[in-house]
Amino acid sequence: MSTLALGMIAALCWxxxxxxxxxxxxxxxxxxxxxxxxLSGLVFHIGLMTATGGFAPLPPQALWxxxxxxxxxxxxxxxxxxxFQRGPVRLxxxxxxxxxxxSVGLAAxxxxxxxxxxxxxxxxxxxxxxxxxxxxxxxxxEVPAKGPTILYxxxxxxxxxxxxxxxxxxxxxxxxxxxxLITRILAVGLTVxxxxxxxxxxxxxKGALPLLVAMGVADGIALLCVLSAGRLPDPQYAAVTSxxxxxxxxxxxxxxxxxxxxxxxxGGCIVAFCGxxxxxx
Numbered sequence: 001m002s003t004l005a006l007g008m009i010a011a012l013c014w015x016x017x018x019x020x021x022x023x024x025x026x027x028x029x030x031x032x033x034x035x036x037x038x039l040s041g042l043v044f045h046i047g048l049m050t051a052t053g054g055f056a057p058l059p060p061q062a063l064w065x066x067x068x069x070x071x072x073x074x075x076x077x078x079x080x081x082x083x084f085q086r087g088p089v090r091l092x093x094x095x096x097x098x099x100x101x102x103s104v105g106l107a108a109x110x111x112x113x114x115x116x117x118x119x120x121x122x123x124x125x126x127x128x129x130x131x132x133x134x135x136x137x138x139x140x141x142e143v144p145a146k147g148p149t150i151l152y153x154x155x156x157x158x159x160x161x162x163x164x165x166x167x168x169x170x171x172x173x174x175x176x177x178x179x180x181l182i183t184r185i186l187a188v189g190l191t192v193x194x195x196x197x198x199x200x201x202x203x204x205x206k207g208a209l210p211l212l213v214a215m216g217v218a219d220g221i222a223l224l225c226v227l228s229a230g231r232l233p234d235p236q237y238a239a240v241t242s243x244x245x246x247x248x249x250x251x252x253x254x255x256x257x258x259x260x261x262x263x264x265x266x267g268g269c270i271v272a273f274c275g276x277x278x279x280x281x
Contacts, residue, residue: 003232004280006225007241013222014245020215021084028208030081031200035191036209038077040216042184045177045224054177062174063182069167070186073223074194076159077187083152086144094130095153100240101126102161107236121275122240128272132247132265164239167223168230176228183227184220237279247272 017037024033049055058066083092104122108114163183170179195202204212222242229238247269254261261269 002280003229003234003238004241004276006229006232007238008244008248008276010222010225010238010242011245011248013218013225014242015248017215017218017222018084018245020211021081024204024208024211026085028204028212029201030085031195031198032202032204033208033212034077034081035188035195035202036204036212037216037219038074038184038188038191040213041220041223042188044217044220045181045184048220048224049177049181052177054175056175056178058170058174058178058182062170062179065166065170065173066179066182067186069163069170069179069227070183071190072159072162072166073183073187074159074190076156076163077191078194079152079154079156079159083149083156086149086152091134091146091149092153093133095150096156096160097129097133097243098126099157099160099164100236100243102157103164103236103239106161106165112234112236118279121278124275124278125240125244125272128268128270128275129244129247131268132250132272135262135265135268161239163223164226164236167227168235168238171227171230172235176224176230179230180224180227183223234279240279241276244272244276 021033080096083096086092100122104114104119167179167183170183173179194200226238226242229235232238250261250265251269
């Protein structure tokens with residue numbers, strides 16, 4: 001499977017996850033949501049490794065990289081949830097969707113050649129996604145101060161960029177399945193520590209549990225897809241295409257739920273998919 005295909009699968013899974021975050025964050029403790037989703041993702045990954053025989057020892061360097069990815073993943077997750085809880089989506093989504101620029105920038109800084117046209121394609125994807133996501137939120141409700149919301153969104157973007165950079169390198173050195181397992185174990189462990197230290201709730205309630213488990217499975221598939229790209233050429237572009245989760249969610253809502261899409265939103269879709277098409281060449 002190609003790097004871009006893995007990124008698109010991740011985008012679909014995170015699109016579903018994104019919708020659920022927006023829905024649940026208003027009525028369920030965020031700490032319980034984060035814990036349940038991460039734990040469900042870990043259980044899913046262990047089950048997948050058991051079924052496929054994916055257990056294998058990691059070399060020390062891959063172990064440290066995978067652990068670092070776990071730290072960044074926790075940072076990204078907390079930033080994402082708190083940003084979406086505060087809203088509005090038109091502010092949060094474009095900022096979070098900017099992480100591909102960081103991912104490609106990190107790849108370029110470590111010696112991966114990135115041409116001017118490839119940079120232009122990445123910028124087109126980010127611009128298209130940001131346009132569609134920003135225009136999808138027409139709410140007029142009062143929202144909290146923008147400063148902390150922007151901070152949480154930027155933290156989420158930095159966290160995702162760090163997760164993918166370290167996780168893909170770990171997967172390249174030691175395999176995606178064991179590397180992702182370490183990332184997820186550390187993420188759950190750190191989350192439990194944060195919840196215990198700050199005395200935050202673990203239990204989301206019976207009503208939210210099935211949806212949170214489904215979110216955990218989707219998150220597990222998405223993260224595995226992006227980190228699996230570490231063993232393929234140009235792995236940074238899996239992170240780029242995965243950022244289209246918001247755009248794909250809105251397209252699915254138009255297709256399945258018959259929700260309206262404006263002309264500027266269609267323009268954003270075309271720009272983003274043109275960028276993906278160029279990277280696929």
